[in-house]
Amino acid sequence: MSVLVYTESENGSFKKTAFEVVSYAKAIATELGTTLTAVSINASNTSQLGVYGADKVLEITNDSLANFDSQAYADAISQAATSQDATVVVLSQTANAKFMAPLVAVNLEAGYVSNVVALPQSITPFKIKHSVYTNKAFSLTQINTPVKIIGLGKNAYGLHETSAAAVSEAFSPTLQQSNTKVISVDKATDKVTIADAEVVVSAGRGLKGPENWGMIEEMATILGAATACSKPVSDMGWRSHGEHVGQTGKPVAATLYIAIGISGAIQHLAGINSSKIKVVINTDPEAPFFKAADYGIVGDAFEIVPQLNEKLKAFKAQNA
C-alpha cells in the first residue's frame, strides 16, 4: 500500500499546483500510515518535492513525453501507481491532469472523484467532499473501489512544508506509439494564465468596448494577475474565449478576484465561487455581484480603475 501523486512540470520546472498536491497527498499518506511517492515527467530539481512531504520520487525522463500526450502520460502514471502498489492516486485539476485522469481511472479500475475540496472525511468507507453544480454545492461521495483517484481543486488545500527529504529513483514505463500528434502550441509565455494566477482581474460589459481594456491589462501587470472577462464580452468578441469565466467558461479559484463592470449573473458567480476574496467595482449598487463579494466600490470604472492603478503602483513600489 502507498499513496502516489503526479507532479506536473512545464519546461522542467514544477508548477505550484504540484507542491499543493504533494502537500495534500502527504496528509492522506499519514492518515493511512504509509509513504508518499511522487512521479515526475522530464522535471529537474525533484528534491523540492521532499520539502512538501514526498518520501520518494519516481523520475521519468523520456523524449517521447516532451509534448503532453494523454494516452502515454496516463500509461506512465498508471504503471508507476502499480509499481508502488498505490491505493490512492492524487492529481491536480490542470487542463492536462483533467485530460488524463479518466484514462488512468480505466487503467487502474479505480473510482475517480474530481474537484475535491478537502481531505477525505473518512477512510473506511472512503468518503470525500467535492464541488458540484459548478460550485453551487458540495457532494460527499463514497468511492467503492480498492484504488481511488482524487483530482484536487486548485487552492483547495494550500502548501504545507515538512522537513523530510525525498529519495529519487529513475522509472522507465513501457509506452506505446501514440495516434495523436501535437502539431503546434499557441501559448503566450509572457502572460499569467487564469489557471495559474493567484490574482485575476476581470471585466464585463460595463467597459463599453474592447478599446477600453488598457486599464485592465495595466492593473493585471501591476498585480502580476491574469485577465479574464464575462460571457457577453467573449460572445461579442471583445476578448478571446479563453478569458471567459463562468459556468460554460473557466472556473477561477484565485486568492483575489477583482470584477470590474460585471453585474454578476448566476452563471458567472458559480464560476468564481471557489475564489477566496472577491472585489467588485460597479456603478449599479443593485448589481447582484455585490451580494457575492467581500469588498465593493459603487462607482464608475472609468474613474476608479485609473485611480486604483496609480495607488496600487505606489503600494507595490513600497511593499516590493
Next chain:
Amino acid sequence: MKILVCISHVPDTTSKINFADNDTKFDTNGVNFVINPNDEFGLTRAMWFKEKQGASVHVVNVGGPETEPTLRKALAIGADEAIRIDTPATDGYSVALQLADVAQQGGYDLIIGGRESIDYNGGMVPGMLAKMIGANFVNTCISLEIEGSSATAIREIDGGKETLQTTLPLVIGGQKGLVEESDLRIPNMRGIMQARSKPLHVKQGVEQSPRSQATTFEKPAPRGAVKLVDNVDELIDLLHNEAKVI
C-alpha cells in the same frame, strides 16, 4: 460518417440548487432541464458535419423516462435517431460503461461528449469512454475538422491552445468554440413536428456496480455582507491588512 453525440440532461444554468430527502437528492422542484451546454455545442458541430460533409447523427442519454424531452429537443435540432439507456446515471464510470456498449454496437466514427456536465462537473465520461473502446481522445476541444479518417482538433490548454492531429475513431470532450454561441439552434416548429416521428430507442443498461456514489449534498455556507468602501486607499488597506491578499 456516423456520429454519436452524448447528451446529459441537466438543470439549466439559472437554476437555484436545492436538495431533498435529508440532502441526499437533488430537488427537481421547479427546475427546468436542458441539454448540457457543453454537449449542445458538440451537437451543433455534428449538425454542421451532417449538412456540409454528410453524416448520420445519433444522440444518446443515460437516464430514466424523464430525460426524453431533452432527447426530443436534440432530435428537433436535427439529430436523426435517439437512444435512451434506461438506467439511472449514477457515477461517471457507470455512464461511460453504458455508452461504451452503445458505441461499440453502433460502430461510430466520431463520438462527441461535453468537457463536463454542469451538474456533477465530473469531466470524466468522454475520457473513460474513449479508453474503454480504444478510440483516440481529445479533451476541452474547441475546434474539429475531419477529412477522411483523419482529424485535426484544437484543444484549450492552460493559457493557450494546442493543435492536434489524430485519426478516427475519435472521442472528444467538447465545449464552446466547437461552434459559437450564436450558431446554437432553437428548434423550429417543423423540427419539433419531425422529432415526434423520429426513432427514440429505449435500451436496457448493462449490468454493473457503481464505483462511487454521492451520499449527501450541502450548500456553501452563507457569506457575510459585502464591505462597501468609498475610495481606493481604503480598498488597498483592507486588501493588504484585513484580507492579506496583496
